[in-house]
Amino acid sequence: MDTATAAARPGYQKYAVDVHPSAIDGQGAFAAEAIPTRRKIGEIRGESISVAEARIRATRTERIMIVELSAKKAIDFSKSADPMRYTNHSCHPNARLCIRQGRVEFYALRDIAPGEEITVDYGETHHEGKLRCQCGAPGCRGAL
Numbered sequence: 001m002d003t004a005t006a007a008a009r010p011g012y013q014k015y016a017v018d019v020h021p022s023a024i025d026g027q028g029a030f031a032a033e034a035i036p037t038r039r040k041i042g043e044i045r046g047e048s049i050s051v052a053e054a055r056i057r058a059t060r061t062e063r064i065m066i067v068e069l070s071a072k073k074a075i076d077f078s079k080s081a082d083p084m085r086y087t088n089h090s091c092h093p094n095a096r097l098c099i100r101q102g103r104v105e106f107y108a109l110r111d112i113a114p115g116e117e118i119t120v121d122y123g124e125t126h127h128e129g130k131l132r133c134q135c136g137a138p139g140c141r142g143a144l
């Protein structure tokens with residue numbers, strides 16, 4: 001293991017993940033080591049805000065990084081340094097998002113090989129189906 005990388009990584013980031021340009025959209029989160037199925041990959045931690053504030057911010061920013069935790073609470077990841085915040089959507093993902101106690105956690109849905117892009121199904125988004133999906137997966141819904 002690269003000790004410099006391990007030292008720079010917070011304890012909740014269980015596996016090494018690199019951020020680099022993605023064929024899906026912008027930057028992506030890529031496995032830097034093998035991740036076995038069902039294991040926790042990492043988390044994103046950010047600024048706790050209200051859903052009302054999240055909706056306002058979503059209208060102002062082109063690239064939104066907000067997850068709604070409940071009807072009232074949301075987290076804005078725009079200022080987060082966690083690599084998992086770059087996780088792109090896929091209609092046929094290899095990971096899933098799990099919201100637990102105010103944290104957004106990522107778990108592998110299958111074995112993920114080093115160099116593979118980590119993707120999750122975003123489900124409903126602020127884009128309300130207006131953003132074209134570019135995941136390229138078989139059975140792609142075509143919109144977010």
Ligand SMILES: [Zn+2]
Nearest residue numbers: 091133135140
């Ligand atoms: Zn898709």
